[in-house]
Amino acid sequence: MSSDVRFTDFKSDKQPTWCPGCGDFGTMNGMMKALANTGNDPDNTFVVAGIGCSGKIGTYMHSYALHGVHGRALPVGTGVKMARPDIEVMVAGGDGDGYSIGAGHFVHAVRRNVDMSYVVMDNRIYGLTKGQASPTSRSDFETSTTPDGSQQPPVNPLALALASGATFIAQSFASDALRHTEIVEAAIEHDGFGFVNVFSPCVTFNDVDTYDYFRDTLIDLDEEGHDPTDADAAKEVILDADKEYQGIIYQDENSVPYHELHGVTGDMSEVPEGAPEGAMDLVREFY
Amino acid sequence: MAADLNWAIGGEAGDGIDSTGKIFAQALARAGRHVFTSKDFASRIRGGYTAYKIRTSVDDVQSVVDRLDILVALTQRTIDENLDEMHEGSAVIYDGERSWEAEIPEEITAVDVPLKSLAEEAGGAIMRNVVALGAACEITGFDVAYLDEALEKRFGGKGSKIVENNKEAARLGQEYVAEEYDLSHLGYEMETTDADYVLLNGDEAIGMGAIAAGCKFYAGYPITPATAVMEYLTGRIEQFGGHVVQAEDELSAINMALGAARAGARSMTATSGPGIDLMTETFGLIATSETPLVIVDVMRSGPSTGMPTKQEQGDLNMLLYGGHGEIPRFVLAPTTIDECFWKTIEAFNLAETYQTPVYLVGDLAMAVTEQTFPPEAFDMDAVEIDRGKLVDDEEVDEWVDEKGRFRAHANTDDGISPRAIPGTVDGAHMSTGLEHDELGRRTEDTDVRVEQVDKRNRKVETAIEREDWEYREFGDPDADDLVISWGSNEGALVEALDRLEDDGVSVRVLSVPYIFPRPDLTEEIEAANDVIVVECNATGQFANLIEHDALTRVKRINKYTGVRFKADELAAQIQERLAEEVPAQ
Ligand SMILES: Cc1ncc(C[n+]2csc(CCOP(=O)(O)OP(=O)(O)O)c2C)c(N)n1
Ligand code: SF4
Numbered sequence: 001m002s003s004d005v006r007f008t009d010f011k012s013d014k015q016p017t018w019c020p021g022c023g024d025f026g027t028m029n030g031m032m033k034a035l036a037n038t039g040n041d042p043d044n045t046f047v048v049a050g051i052g053c054s055g056k057i058g059t060y061m062h063s064y065a066l067h068g069v070h071g072r073a074l075p076v077g078t079g080v081k082m083a084r085p086d087i088e089v090m091v092a093g094g095d096g097d098g099y100s101i102g103a104g105h106f107v108h109a110v111r112r113n114v115d116m117s118y119v120v121m122d123n124r125i126y127g128l129t130k131g132q133a134s135p136t137s138r139s140d141f142e143t144s145t146t147p148d149g150s151q152q153p154p155v156n157p158l159a160l161a162l163a164s165g166a167t168f169i170a171q172s173f174a175s176d177a178l179r180h181t182e183i184v185e186a187a188i189e190h191d192g193f194g195f196v197n198v199f200s201p202c203v204t205f206n207d208v209d210t211y212d213y214f215r216d217t218l219i220d221l222d223e224e225g226h227d228p229t230d231a232d233a234a235k236e237v238i239l240d241a242d243k244e245y246q247g248i249i250y251q252d253e254n255s256v257p258y259h260e261l262h263g264v265t266g267d268m269s270e271v272p273e274g275a276p277e278g279a280m281d282l283v284r285e286f287y
Numbered sequence: 288m289a290a291d292l293n294w295a296i297g298g299e300a301g302d303g304i305d306s307t308g309k310i311f312a313q314a315l316a317r318a319g320r321h322v323f324t325s326k327d328f329a330s331r332i333r334g335g336y337t338a339y340k341i342r343t344s345v346d347d348v349q350s351v352v353d354r355l356d357i358l359v360a361l362t363q364r365t366i367d368e369n370l371d372e373m374h375e376g377s378a379v380i381y382d383g384e385r386s387w388e389a390e391i392p393e394e395i396t397a398v399d400v401p402l403k404s405l406a407e408e409a410g411g412a413i414m415r416n417v418v419a420l421g422a423a424c425e426i427t428g429f430d431v432a433y434l435d436e437a438l439e440k441r442f443g444g445k446g447s448k449i450v451e452n453n454k455e456a457a458r459l460g461q462e463y464v465a466e467e468y469d470l471s472h473l474g475y476e477m478e479t480t481d482a483d484y485v486l487l488n489g490d491e492a493i494g495m496g497a498i499a500a501g502c503k504f505y506a507g508y509p510i511t512p513a514t515a516v517m518e519y520l521t522g523r524i525e526q527f528g529g530h531v532v533q534a535e536d537e538l539s540a541i542n543m544a545l546g547a548a549r550a551g552a553r554s555m556t557a558t559s560g561p562g563i564d565l566m567t568e569t570f571g572l573i574a575t576s577e578t579p580l581v582i583v584d585v586m587r588s589g590p591s592t593g594m595p596t597k598q599e600q601g602d603l604n605m606l607l608y609g610g611h612g613e614i615p616r617f618v619l620a621p622t623t624i625d626e627c628f629w630k631t632i633e634a635f636n637l638a639e640t641y642q643t644p645v646y647l648v649g650d651l652a653m654a655v656t657e658q659t660f661p662p663e664a665f666d667m668d669a670v671e672i673d674r675g676k677l678v679d680d681e682e683v684d685e686w687v688d689e690k691g692r693f694r695a696h697a698n699t700d701d702g703i704s705p706r707a708i709p710g711t712v713d714g715a716h717m718s719t720g721l722e723h724d725e726l727g728r729r730t731e732d733t734d735v736r737v738e739q740v741d742k743r744n745r746k747v748e749t750a751i752e753r754e755d756w757e758y759r760e761f762g763d764p765d766a767d768d769l770v771i772s773w774g775s776n777e778g779a780l781v782e783a784l785d786r787l788e789d790d791g792v793s794v795r796v797l798s799v800p801y802i803f804p805r806p807d808l809t810e811e812i813e814a815a816n817d818v819i820v821v822e823c824n825a826t827g828q829f830a831n832l833i834e835h836d837a838l839t840r841v842k843r844i845n846k847y848t849g850v851r852f853k854a855d856e857l858a859a860q861i862q863e864r865l866a867e868e869v870p871a872q
Contacts, residue, residue, distance in 0.1 A: 058719070080550040282665075
């Protein structure tokens, strides 16, 4: 079936309620295309979504999916992948969902290197709750909860990933459809945790990190001749606070995903009709 | 009833108290004796009083008693802590060569054994506890051959030299006592039988039950006293094609378990009260997305961090009512260690049949207590698996709408919808904690909302009708007075019946392993004169439920010291309550 899967097969018949012009449209289209281009179909794909405007993505896509609680999408994805290494797992959410309430899970999912892709729609604001500061908001950014600017430096999600031992770190821009799709494809194909931070502008609550801002400032790493396997070069890009980049920033070519490292290969969904063979040995152990 | 023997070893945490006690318990089980163990421990790793107690008899033993016959004391505190349980026939084994001068009351037989020197002679001071075990064998007339077997089991993996040294240490302890003392006046005799018993605790029984039930995925975060479930599964579940993940916290653990369950695996997590608090966020999502999941709460003493190494049955209300909104659920409470095994299997079957979260609730007393059972008590051939309405590629067709979309939350008469797992062709669907329609799509439509809430609650109604929510009964079925208990109090209660009988008091005992749904006890309560509900908490959470169900007032026995009931204590309290006036209706 997968050979003739089109990206529209990953579309549900639910109309998005995102504001017209929201970056999440472009982000989602790229995700669907990337899934189709990498030979997946809705029946072998599991999408886990967080809470937020971004988290609504699971509703607008068609596949096996779970729309979870705020910030906990990554553990759900981990559970799906461990039980079913045969299933393609993609996790999606926002910057608040992933780097604030879910920050702890982010660090640990990265460090475990579970074979799934994680797409974060980073609009540097809380969209769904109507415009509060997010962990990636600039420190002088004024919002309803930070009328005088937040006075806190933003989290650098790429650095957080790097410090946690990431094997794949990338950044893309929702409106650069081709590059975004290409980058998500690479994240899917990566053997391990494929992390993509997507600049996905919120046209309603963020008038600073806009389409124009990213179009004007974004530097494409491919054009710079960046070598993603060069860890030092990656570090430089990630810690460069003055510029915005898109592209695959870092990829460890020797990455071994968690389930392989732990010898998990089988499909865990099968259960025999009684106790599994050899179960009586478990009792004998207590003699 | 054959005489039982109560033995204990106590010292400081880090003295190897636990492993020594366990070796002796295993030796007794090998000798065909029943064993019931209990532990006193403080919440610290080194230092602090700790003791491992064994009650053993050729008859079945199911509880702790207020009597101590042989005590191996590595510290003075051990003697002081246990003095009130010792009697004229008690003996204390201690090491007189050590720096402390043991103060042992005259009427108790002091058995001074140079534990350390003899251990050194056998090959290392570390074996001084084993020397004490040898000494205990001599005092009680217990054949050291059984101890040898237990030492082989414990140290076999470390090579024959270590095994031989330990056997030698035991021998030296035995010989020393034989040469230096005449203790025949104590009159201990350890009968043996041909029976072959297995010895295990509640956490192990839960872990074993999970594997027997086909559980493949476990995620958890360490917490006393639930950690042993994870430790049991680690290294074993892999042999059956499963995997354990130590998550970063309980929020993660339950969400991982949820992911694996949606992927089609039988999946479980276990924690204690504080962890349940954190998991409660996701609990509603599990129920709303209709995901089968088993969540184990091994209760300890709360609230907050409370007394982490002490027992209590204080989480009942949380398990019944925890979570925002109204959440359909099942709450099962095994009453014995062997039931921990069977109820875990049942929990998986209920979870998959009804696509709901199932709480399995145990407590610290049951989790750390070891008890002997005939191996048939865990008959793997009797395990039955029910996966509920899991549909395959062909069956999916019956459940799609006119546009070919899978109705994962189809509104059915019994409230149970079909379940398709990833990979099932044309079964793709989204599930969510948002209110949703039959397809899983978010909705705020008033009719659909009501329909879906009713549908989910109807699963519980179906289960109440279909399943057998039985209870266990002990004592005199015709007695006027009724004692009701839940969870780990059963053993002590059953033994209390013997004591009551001696005093000419007969009661009928109902032990209830289901909290929600629970058996309807109204008839039994109405037929009874006095009704007493026994539980280890201060506010009588189960008694409140009983009163609510039967619209009557009941008497209560509550204990919340952090220590489980003892049989003698319960017998006395039951008599006291029976003598009290019936509470006003
Ligand atoms: C436990 C919990 N706390 C708070 C919320 C409210 N909430 C919903 S979305 C959200 C923030 C979303 O921000 P982000 O992840 O950046 O997503 P966006 O809406 O911008 O796409 C918050 C705080 C919630 N649903 N659950
Ligand atoms: S509020 Fe912002 S993030 Fe949310 S849909 Fe509108 S534009 Fe998108």
